Amino acid sequence: MLKSNEDRASGVVTSGRWGQIYDDLKSAILAHNIAxxxxxxxxxxxxxxxxxxxxxxxxxQALAHDRLVQLEPNRGAxxxxxxxxxxxxxxxxxxxxxxxxxxxxxxIAKPSDVKVLRRHLDEEHKAIHDxxxxxxxxxxxxxxxxxxxxxxxxxxxxxxxxxxxRSALIISLYSRRxxxxxxxxxxxxxxxxIAANSELDASELMTSHLVDLLSGIDVSESAGPxxxxxxxxRGF
Amino acid sequence: MLKSNEDRASGVVTSGRWGQIYDDLKSAILAHNIAxxxxxxxxxxxxxxxxxxxxxxxxxQALAHDRLVQLEPNRGAxxxxxxxxxxxxxxxxxxxxxxxxxxxxxxIAKPSDVKVLRRHLDEEHKAIHDxxxxxxxxxxxxxxxxxxxxxxxxxxxxxxxxxxxRSALIISLYSRRxxxxxxxxxxxxxxxxIAANSELDASELMTSHLVDLLSGIDVSESAGPxxxxxxxxRGF
DNA sequence: CCGCGCAAGATTGGATTCATTTCTTCGTCA
DNA sequence: TGACGAAGAAATGAATCCAATCTTGCGCGG
Numbered sequence: 001m002l003k004s005n006e007d008r009a010s011g012v013v014t015s016g017r018w019g020q021i022y023d024d025l026k027s028a029i030l031a032h033n034i035a036x037x038x039x040x041x042x043x044x045x046x047x048x049x050x051x052x053x054x055x056x057x058x059x060x061q062a063l064a065h066d067r068l069v070q071l072e073p074n075r076g077a078x079x080x081x082x083x084x085x086x087x088x089x090x091x092x093x094x095x096x097x098x099x100x101x102x103x104x105x106x107x108i109a110k111p112s113d114v115k116v117l118r119r120h121l122d123e124e125h126k127a128i129h130d131x132x133x134x135x136x137x138x139x140x141x142x143x144x145x146x147x148x149x150x151x152x153x154x155x156x157x158x159x160x161x162x163x164x165x166r167s168a169l170i171i172s173l174y175s176r177r178x179x180x181x182x183x184x185x186x187x188x189x190x191x192x193x194i195a196a197n198s199e200l201d202a203s204e205l206m207t208s209h210l211v212d213l214l215s216g217i218d219v220s221e222s223a224g225p226x227x228x229x230x231x232x233x234r235g236f
Numbered sequence: 237m238l239k240s241n242e243d244r245a246s247g248v249v250t251s252g253r254w255g256q257i258y259d260d261l262k263s264a265i266l267a268h269n270i271a272x273x274x275x276x277x278x279x280x281x282x283x284x285x286x287x288x289x290x291x292x293x294x295x296x297q298a299l300a301h302d303r304l305v306q307l308e309p310n311r312g313a314x315x316x317x318x319x320x321x322x323x324x325x326x327x328x329x330x331x332x333x334x335x336x337x338x339x340x341x342x343x344i345a346k347p348s349d350v351k352v353l354r355r356h357l358d359e360e361h362k363a364i365h366d367x368x369x370x371x372x373x374x375x376x377x378x379x380x381x382x383x384x385x386x387x388x389x390x391x392x393x394x395x396x397x398x399x400x401x402r403s404a405l406i407i408s409l410y411s412r413r414x415x416x417x418x419x420x421x422x423x424x425x426x427x428x429x430i431a432a433n434s435e436l437d438a439s440e441l442m443t444s445h446l447v448d449l450l451s452g453i454d455v456s457e458s459a460g461p462x463x464x465x466x467x468x469x470r471g472f
Numbered sequence: 473c474c475g476c477g478c479a480a481g482a483t484t485g486g487a488t489t490c491a492t493t494t495c496t497t498c499g500t501c502a
Numbered sequence: 503t504g505a506c507g508a509a510g511a512a513a514t515g516a517a518t519c520c521a522a523t524c525t526t527g528c529g530c531g532g
Contacts, residue, residue: 016309016484016486017485017486018486041513042514043512043513051487053487055487057514057515058297061294062297062301073514073515074513075493076513076514089389089390089391089392090391092389092391092392093391096333097333153325154322154325155328155399156325254516277484278484279482288516288517288518289518291515291517309485310523311484312483312484
């Protein structure tokens with residue numbers, strides 16, 4: 001299992017030791033080891049990690065803030081099930097933000113930065129080759145984060161990290177193609193553009209890459225999963 | 237005091253009744269009623285709101301995730317003091333995101349949407365006229381949120397809301413001009429562009445508006461406030 | 473007089489306990 | 503037989519309690 005690096009990126013997890021539970025749950029969710037909609041009972045998690053519900057609740061609250069779990073009052077925590085609208089909006093947001101960030105990164109990327117990216121790419125390729133889809137999704141996300149880091153934008157990095165996390169959930173829910181994450185040649189082209197310091201290419205490649213990702217998602221507006229049954233069955 | 241509308245925007249505060257504490261503290265921080273760096277002791281807040289520290293801790297954790305308070309292990313919670321780098325990055329992020337969102341809003345704005353914006357503007361103007369600076373800052377933020385809402389982008393709205401919150405903190409720390417928030421004519425021009433459905437104007441006006449805001453902030457890299465005293469005084 | 477060390481107080485971190493709500497199951501009645 | 507309802511079980515919401523850490527102030531020694 002890949003270790004999460006969220007604590008480094010977010011900086012929020014500074015206090016207490018619920019950060020471990022947070023990271024662990026997050027990894028499990030992003031790697032698709034826990035299906036969306038799954039209930040996350042506090043007792044059970046406390047048992048698993050040998051801690052009281054207090055820490056579990058803290059971790060769940062943090063995950064809820066990341067929109068990776070949904071807290072329902074008096075009912076508990078569930079792995080989030082993004083609606084199709086949310087799915088579309090996540091990628092629209094990324095399409096607005098990431099091309100600009102990629103351009104910034106391309107503008108100031110040093111050879112050492114490019115090296116780091118290529119190392120990411122290798123790991124990603126290996127994960128795909130080994131059939132570890134969960135790791136592949138997470139590494140893909142980390143690749144996008146890496147670009148934002150090169151751009152020197154910690155805040156935008158956090159935003160992109162969050163959007164990538166939600167993207168992982170979305171892919172696990174709505175992916176049509178099994179290879180939604182296998183488009184590593186797009187990543188390769190991006191690295192080349194960044195290495196060549198060509199802002200325009202980086203921007204456009206990122207845009208088309210995101211469009212391509214979205215095209216692998218079924219976002220047709222078929223009777224949102226969020227509609228209550230009582231609403232749907234009103235006509236009977 | 238203006239009532240916060242964060243619960244509506246975020247949707248995270250669905251469970252428990254710590255949302256009230258969260259909203260209240262957030263309003264106080266954004267309205268500059270609590271200075272950055274102020275310690276927020278759990279006991280004291282629990283006393284104020286007549287709840288146990290449990291709920292206070294939950295609220296503080298949520299605020300920490302918003303980067304409005306900083307949690308230091310075994311030391312407690314403090315109102316966040318954004319560094320100048322953070323300040324710059326917040327506005328750089330806004331400069332990347334908001335012009336595009338403004339263009340989207342302009343593309344699809346209906347007259348009713350424009351009406352809502354103008355009502356916002358009136359309130360903002362009144363607050364400025366009455367000298368209620370805190371309310372003015374919050375209303376200014378809500379104006380920006382309103383544009384994102386018109387664009388129909390809930391996720392980008394959340395992101396912008398968060399960035400505006402942090403901007404409020406930044407302004408209270410680094411504002412040079414007392415009128416950093418008084419540039420309501422910029423908001424007026426933006427509304428006009430949106431009303432005219434001219435995407436380009438909206439985008440450019442938003443960009444220049446943000447540049448103007450940033451110009452009112454002192455972001456010179458003078459010995460960052462984050463440098464440890466031991467580091468600064470090493471030479472003695 | 474100043475600096476160092478130690479102890480008491482205060483504050484946070486986390487677990488436990490109690491209260492409230494919801495879910496499940498079983499029984500009754502139509 | 504199926505539906506309604508109540509009682510018990512289980513899970514969450516919140517307060518309280520205990521442990522660990524930090525801060526503060528006093529005393530001691532240099």
